[in-house]
Amino acid sequence: MDVQATTPLDPRVLDAMLPYLINYYGNPHSRTHAYGWESEAAMERARQQVASLIGADPREIIFTSGATESNNIAIKGVARFYRSRKKHLITTQTEHKCVLDSCRSLEAEGFQVTYLPVQKSGIIDLKELEAAIQPDTSLVSVMTVNNEIGVKQPIAEIGQICSSRKVYFHTDAAQAVGKIPLDVNDMKIDLMSISGHKIYGPKGVGAIYIRRRPRVRVEALQSGGGQERGMRSGTVPTPLVVGLGAACEVAQQEMEYDHKRISKLAERLIQNIMKSLPDVVMNGDPEHHYPGCINLSFAYVEGESLLMALKDVALSSGSACTSASLEPSYVLRAIGTDEDLAHSSIRFGIGRFTTEEEVDYTVEKCIQHMKRLREMSPLWEMVQDGIDLKSIKWTQH
């Protein structure tokens, strides 16, 4: 139940990839023999599949090693290209680590970055965004669907604002592509990051969409043989991109069916947990929300202890890239969650292959262990006695 961390390969994707792992192993940039030509044809087919999922032209898709690399290219590439005239970027406080870290490294290079706060719902305030745009702003970067709380940002409206103010708009759509309908022209998106292993594709591949009309210029991060229009040098891994293309095509076909099913399962999970356990809070706006990512805070119990109790269910209490640290998630802090509730949160992920039985089992175990852990919790005891926890003065020894 941790599909935001990664997803299994869809069998149809594996089927598409296998020939390129066994027989058709040519380098797609080899121009002089059939091995190369076959590989190149497959790569271009995959490019078309990715492009058609997001309403783009195939020439606007560049293959990368994943959404992290795509985010780096988008943010650093655009900022550095326009550095002579534009020195300002805007992003949000709930972005993925790679976006925030790229911005931090740009600050060290002399750029100025505004980190927009989010409201309690997790959604940014559009008026604040408009106010933050300066004459020297080159890029606004806002993720489509948040990987920790599943909140959907108003991408079309942000695109409209950015296009009217002549600022480039980048969105990290790793958790959104193939799950909700996206069109880069309708939503006026200039750059978009795509991740393979979040949409039932292989790990180690992703793509970046870079608009051609009007042309967005990007300074390449990786120097080399000039592959991918000079924007990302390096041999394109044919089996991986074929997998990414197949994953995008399958996602396009299955989007409606999956969305309906995942919504039903999510509803089931939330309703069943909330009707059996008091004091459970769902983090993030319930309306502008992708159903497959549910973040719940269970008051008076530490999230890690619940995770350990649910040892036969794969869950997480934050994003995978921050799961090693003991700090509560910065995303939860940004939406104004109290420190204690932030420590008590668990993220449930529902995907294409999740079954009703798995959801029911998770709910049952969750309720069972929560009740047991709350019995042991002194905070719970105090709350039952009617004590207001905020009024307690904790003494130091």
Add this chain to the structure above:
Amino acid sequence: MAASSRAQVLDLYRAMLRESKRFSSYNYRTYAVRRIRDAFRENKNVKDPVEIQTLVNKAKRDLEVIRRQMDSHAVAQAEVHWHNLSSLQPPPPRFKQFSYLSLLISWDYRRTPSHLANFCIFSRDGVSLY
């Protein structure tokens, strides 16, 4: 081309369900069975013979995908199985080689490219590698 009859469609449906139940992974198995049932159910009232034939052809292609998966998943299972037993005894080399070769043979469904002929020779009756 004559449109597929009801009997042919039902045969295809049964064949797909039968193959899907062979997935050793719980999640793939349940997904395949569920998806096939829902897809056939959704399309049961389609009347246009051209559309029916398109759907049948797609289903046949998906059935082949599932059949090919059985070989790859069998190799994956065998690898895991032998890895777990490796502390007990060394895996018989024949078994591993056979699973791998059966996987390669199943990929012979596409044309055998002539430029690969000097590396491996695949034939219906046997495989020789050199």
